[in-house]
Amino acid sequence: MPLRQDIKRILVIGAGPIVIGQAGEFDYSGSQAVKALKKLGYYVVVINSNPATVMTDPEIANKTYIEPITNGIIEQIIQRDKIDAILPTVGGQTALNAALDLEKEGILKKYNIELLGVNIKSINIAEGRREFKQAMDEIGLLSPEGEIINTYEDAIAFAEHLDFPIIVRPSYTLGGTGGGVAETMDEFKRIARQGLDLSPISEILVERSLIGWKEYEFEVMRDIADNVVIVASVENFDPMGVHTGDSITVAPAQTLTDDEYQTLRDYSIAIIRKVGVATGGSNIQFGVNPANGEVRVIEMNPRVSRSSALVSKATGYPIAKIAAQLAVGLTLDEIDNEITQTTPVSFEPSLDYIIVKIPRWDFEKFKVPSNLTTQMKSVGEVMSIGSNFREAFQKAFRSLEIGVDGLDYKGLDKFDDEYLINKLIVPTPMRPFFIKEAYKRGMSLDEIQKHTNIDPWFLDNILEIVEVEKEISESKFEELDAESLKSYKLHGFSDSQIGRLLNKDTEVIRSKRKELKVLPTYKKVDTCAAEFEAHTPYYYSTYMNENESFSVDRKKIIVLGGGPFRIGQGIEFDYCASQASMILKDMGIETIMINCNPETVSTDYDTSDKLYFEPVFLEDVMNIIDLEKPDGVILQLGGQTPLKLSKALEDAGVKILGTSQSNIDRAEDRGRFMEMLDELQIAYPAGGTANSIEEATKIALNIGFPVIVRPSYVLGGRGMAVVYDEVDLQHFIIEAAKVNEDHPVLIDKFLEHAYEVDVDALGDGKSGVIAGIMQHIEEAGIHSGDSSSVLPTYLVEPHIIDKIRFATYKIIEKLEIIGFINIQFAVYRDNVFVIEVNPRASRTVPFVSKSNGIALTKVAVKLMLGEKISDIKMPNPGFMGHYTVKCPVFSFSKFPGVDTVLGPEMRSTGEVMGISEFFGEAYVKSQLAAGNHLPKSGNVFISVNDFDKQEVLPVARRLIELGYELWATLGTHSALQVAGIKSNLIPKIGAGSPNVIEKIQSGDINLIINTPLGRKAYQDDLSIREAALQKKILCITTIPAAKAAVDGMDWLQKNQITIFGPILNRTW
Amino acid sequence: MKGGITTELLDPEEFLKQVKASPSISDVDLYKQVISDKVEVFEGNPSVKEKIIAIDFGIKSNIIKDLQAKFNKIYLVPFDDNFEANIADLDYDGVFLSNGPGDPRIVKGIDKFIKQFAENNIPLIAICFGHQLIGQAFGLKTIKLPFGHHGGNHPVKYFDNGRVYITAQNHNYAISNESLEANEDWEMTWVNLYDHTVEGMKHKQLPINCIQFHPEASPGPREANEKVFEDFYKTVAKQDK
Incomplete structure (x- = not known):
């Protein structure tokens, strides 16, 4: 067509x-x-x-x-x-x-x-449950048996026709709270009753559970001429019961016979036709009963999905690009396969390798149990490619950035068998490690299969890893030969794993490996298993015979990507890394990208001249450097992951473009950093390091409460806290930080009601230029990633800005910054304190770039290549005549029981931006975009702690002026009354009815201002915030945010939201 | 020219010797090693009456299954010295020529039967090897492909409806496009979208319809199955008054 x-x-x-x-x-x-x-x-x-x-x-x-x-x-x-x-x-x-x-x-x-x-x-x-089921019925396919039910009697009647186990999901409870899986009728009755009680609309979904079934996904493309192709099949390592986004998956499917595969393929084609997706991609999920082969169609996404991104990277078949071309009338046979350049995309990619995807979770940040369920909770993922499952599997673990170098987790031997078995039965991120541990304890494949329901094929592969590990540990380093070493590498073992098993340093293994000429070979991802010549340089490593990647003799630079998305290291760094590649390419320099995150633009095969889909892990990066011999490596654009490699890379003689390793270290090492600030006469919050509770208390008393406490070692989850007195301090240290000499805690003065200012700047090794000064709406103490921030600053006085500018330039000069730097300041009673310096691109680089219309990464790359600021005629990044507000976005609704109050630990997963000539409108837009509903009228519930009782008064007064009705519990009510502000008293939980929770749940409250009341009233607080989350009512937990919200509501009452012009692109 | 691929024997000289010593594919009647020595009868679909002979050059059992679904009875007759005698007394409405291994150009004696069937207006249908044999009997050329087609992901286009089907293929030889284009009696019905190889053709006057790829799948995608076997049935049934 x-x-x-x-x-x-x-x-x-x-x-x-x-x-x-x-x-x-x-x-x-x-x-x-x-x-x-x-x-x-x-x-x-x-x-x-x-x-x-x-x-x-x-x-x-x-x-x-x-x-x-x-x-x-x-x-x-x-x-x-x-x-x-x-x-x-x-x-x-x-x-x-x-x-x-x-x-x-x-x-x-x-x-x-x-x-x-x-x-x-x-x-x-x-998307419609009933409609989909009916459509499947019409083409003779089975979908899960389930019904939406509103009464207990109906539930029983329906359940009588179902096979157990039966799953109950209450509607509109957070993350499915109150639901469960019933194995017997008695259990079912109990869970059904509980579910109906907990659901605010007395509604439950009763479904035959397919837990333990095998799970598959098919990626389907269809064009206007009704041509259909299957791009790939994906098989879940974790059987049904774990959300596919939280499952380890492999492509292509590994455990289907041709007949089974073709059946699912035929179904997929029938389904896309029946649902009527005329052009583009869809993703179809199937459950297959391993006992008898029964197939159920789980769901279909009539659009490009998460798994289509994965499948695109897994096969080299760019689904979204082709979907767009199909949408405007082209057919599959009219579109060329960019990789072969001679064949059309109306074909099905064949893979002569295997890919493994492992999700990345951040449970520690949310302080909730790490059980994997049908509710997706992972925040990112890695993909790895290998010539067999074992190689790809271990490589994927290496890519995850969770401190492991393969399928190897220390310390699992300390758990008893009962605990271990429980960890096999209940899926968690740790399950693969526990499977390995179970083998090591002599458990059989059959037993493990019984506990996990994981297909024996996968379990057998893990067994093989265990056996090879045993073989390595029983061998001698001196007898290591090329053949055995190559076999270990083909099983995915990293040099460091092998070293640990042989009691040798990683470096010793590496040298030996190079000496024995056991080097990785790089193979192309080419869509066609080498049937046709491939023109796209998209590689993965393995240890087979023939290497297909050759270093070309021209100037080349390696850009390291940021690895998996996780909280604090998100898509911003993919933006920076991708930009860098495109800029270098434009400059005629060969760009080589290394990254392992399939959810990124940086791993698109046409972003860089060469793409290595490999872990951002020292061994893998060094192997590529050895082969490519680049003129330099850029590691300041991928967040903390590549930056952490700087020392090792420099020690290996690799040229790092940008700020020198010693200066990176000076910014990151607390002691050296403070020394430098002292020398520059720049203030920072007082503090110290404590090895015991006594020392911690002494330091705290010395610098004065409140203090901010955090462990010095980075092990997610231990978190940090602001504490206001000795009791709280000791409580926190005992409960959370477990201080000792190996694990000291850092105690810093907490600057109460200080506001925070974030600076993104650039340096050329001598001088600097400031790209943006942002003011946080939330005060210091709330993690900068969880704060809303405004560009330009809107409340900071010029003389304070001056101090910030001077300090920034001094730090840039001292650290001889080349490229990006980010500095966070606290402004406390007219004084400026440096809180943190990051000698790399920060999370806010894309925000500042788009706000100012200046591609900052472009400038940074030029500086890293040796240009001087004075030579780059960058446009003035000053006030542009508009405000931009960046607002964090959270995924709290995925975590039942999580506390939504903001704190020093970052938990937001994303961000949005509002832009307008007017600050009020920019703020309103940011809230609207973040899904925070600012009511134009109605009831506002206020409950604040004693520290905030005065601060909240002007907020309350303005709300009254704007016509809102106020509601408050006793303490806040009294404070408002004393100040002459009218509010309605509302009982606390257990103090009469309707109490605050009931009031929220009935939908009577339109906005909540709730600053945390401290440990004693914690449970009440938590219930309020939970109810708000459930009812999707905006719950503001800081006074400055409340002030900004009131500004926004004021604006919203009087004006219509209009689009601001398109985003600028100021070229120079 | 002979060639070899190895992942095992990595010494080029050694491997070259091994390759040179192996017989040429065009020197061996491979199909003779894989056919049965007797006639077999398969009952098919009782709701239709058409019976066919399937000439065996190494037929895949799934082809038999698919033919059973479309035809009343299938006489599977090996192409050997007794072929003529074996079919003499059979009652049939059409003839199917099966797939098979090797070079179609060295098969002896089949041409005259194909011509005979055609002269008697007996419908001919075929898959793969059989398709090439029919082409040869009508003066079309069979060529050895520079890159043989093997695998389960080959896109072919069916000119009749303009649709693309993903098919299983396994052939080193094909009817040459030039000879097909030059012959006024034949038209191409299916084409490979990778390299434009002839994947199916029919005779413009006679009831002859044959396919190069493997619609019976097993292994491979089944989507062209219904279309091809339905066409086969129609080719045979049309002559059947």
Whole structure:
């Protein structure tokens, strides 16, 4: 079919902020789609609220709006840019929902807008439970047996027809709280009753549980001519019961016979036709009963999904790009496979390797149990490629950045057998390590299979790893020969693992390996298992015979990516690394990317000249450096992961571009850093290091409470806290920090009510230039990543800004910064304190870049290549006539029982940006985009701690002026009364009815201002915040945020939100 | 020219010797090693009446299954010295030529039967090897492909409906495009989208319809199955008044 000529201007909707279940993969798919459509000659407009994305880089589309994804905003874009069609299939559920909303409001019809790649009917069939089930019935396929039920009697009646186990899921409880799996009728009765009680609308979903079944995913593409291809099959290592996003997965499927595979393939084709996805990609999930082969269709996503990103990287078949091309009328046989350049994409990739995906979790940050369930909780993932499962599996663990160098976790031998068996039965991130431990204790494959339900094929592979490990540990280093070493490497063992087993340093093994010429060979990911010549340099390592990657004799630079997304190290660094590659490429330098995160643009095969899909792990990075012999390595753009390698790389004689290792160390080593600040006469909060509770108390008393306490060693989860007295301090240290000589704690003065200022700047080794000074809305003590921040500063006096500027320049000069630096300041009673320095690109680089319209990474790369600031005619990054507000976005609803109060530990998963000429509007937009609902009228519940009782008064007064009704529990009520502010008294929990929780749950409260009341009232506080989360009511936990919210509400009452012009691209 | 691929024997000289010593694929009637020595009868679909002979050059059992679903009865007759005698008394409405191993150009004696069937207006259908034999009998050329087709992911386009089907393929030889284009009696029905190899053709006047790829799958994708075997049935049934 020919390319559509009747549409000219296409709006692509992005996925908005990163939340659990919807991460960077949609930046990858979004930017691919935009680039593809632009190349076909369309005028492409992008809307996305997430500034950290490559997709919102102004160079990608013809026009880019960073605005909340709402009907009102989209309608304005449709008018202003004369949009003909909208592509809603590459921006995850967010974009699809936006399309449904536009349809519902009649906006599509009003402007005669066509939806590309999907139709409303298909979305309704795929997403509607009953509709989908019926559609499957009609084509003779089975879906899970389940029913939505509202009464106890109906539940019993329905359950009588089901096979056990039966799963009960209450509607509208957080993360499915109150549900469970019943093995017997008695259990079912209990759980059903509890579920109905807990569900606010007395509704439960009763379903036959498929726990323990094998789980598969098929990625399907269909074009307008009804051609269908399966891009890949994916098999879950973890059987059903664990969300597929939380499962370890492999591609292609490993344990299906041809007949079983073809059956699922046929089903997939039948399903995409039945649901009616006319063009583009879909993802279909199946459960297969291992006992009898029974197949159930679990669900279908009628759009590009997380797994399509994975499958694109796994196969070299760019699903989102092709989906976009199909959406505008091309057919699969008309699109060339970019990798072979001679064959069409109407084929099915064949893989002569295996890929393993392992999710990355951050449970410690949320202080909740790490059980894996049908609710996805992982915050990122890694993918690895190997020539067999064992190699890829161990490599994936190496990629995860969890302190392991393979399938090897220290200290599991201390647990008793009962504990171990429980850890086999209940899936957690640790389960693969426990499987290995079980083997080491002599448990058989059959027993492990019985406990885990994991397919014997996977378990047998793990057994082989255990056996090879035994073989290594029983061998002698002196007798190590090339053949055995190569075999170990093919089983995925890292040099450090082998070294540990042979009691040798990693470096000794490495030298020996090189001496024996056991070197990795790099193979191409080519879609066709070498059937045709591949033209894309996309490589993975293995230890087979022939190496396919050759170093070319030209100037080349390696850029290290950031590894898996996790809290604190997200998509921002993918933006920076991808930008760097594109810039270097433009400069004619060969760029080589190393990264292992499939949810990224940096691992797209056309971002860099060469892509190594490999762990950002010393051994793997050094192997590539040995082969490529680059002119330099850039590691300041990938967050903390590559920066941590700086010392080892420098020791190995690798040229690091940017700030020198010794200066990186000076910024990161607390002692050396303080020394430097003293010398520069720059203030920092008083503090010290304590090896015991007594010492900690002494330091705290000396510098005065409150203090901020954190362990000096980085082991996620131990966290940090602000404590206000001796009792709290001791309590925290005993409970959380477990101080001793090996594990000292750091005690710092907590600057109460200080506000925080974040500076992103650049240096050329001598002088510096400030790119942006941001003011945090939340005060110091709230992690900077969890604070809203405003660019430019809106409350900081000029003389304070001056102090900040001077300090920044002094630090840049002293550290001889080359490239990026980020400095966090606390402003406390007119004094400026340095809290932290990061000698690398910070989380805010994309935000500042887009706010100012300056591609900062471009400047940084030039500086790293030796240019001087005075030579770069960068535009002035001063006030641009607009405000931008960055607002963090959290994924709390995935974690039942989590406390949403903000603190020194970062927990946000994403961010959005609001931009406007008016501060009030920019703030409102940021809240809107973050999904925080600011009410225009209604009831505000206020409950604040004693410290805040005075601070909250002006907030309360303004709320009254704006016409809101106030509600408060006794303490706050009294404080308001004394100040002459009218509020309604509302009973605490257990002090009468309706109490505060009931009031919130009934939907009577529209906004909550709740600053934490301390340990004693903790449970009440927690219940309030939990109820708010459940009812999706904005719950503000700091006074400064409340003040900003009131400003926003004031603005919202008086004005309409309008789009600010497109994002600037100031070139020079 | 002979060639070899090895992942085991890595000494080039040694391997070259081994390759040179092996017989050429065109010197051996490979199919003779894999066919049965007697006629077998398979009952098929009782709701239709058409019976066919399937000439065995090494037929895959799944082809028999698929034919059973479409035809009333299948007489599986090996192509050996008794072939003529074996089919003499059979009652049939069409003839199927099976897949098989090796070089179709060295098969002796089949041409005259194919011509005979065609002259008597007996419908001919075929898969793979059989497809090449039919082409040869009608003067089309069989060529050895520079890169043989093996695997389960080959896209072919069916001109009749313009659709692309993913198919299983396993052939080193093919009907040459040039000879097909030059022959006015034949038209290409299916084409490989990788390299435009002829994947199916039919005779413009006679009831002859044959396929190069493997619609019976096993292993491989099954999506072209229904289309091809339905076409086969129609080819045979149309002549059947």
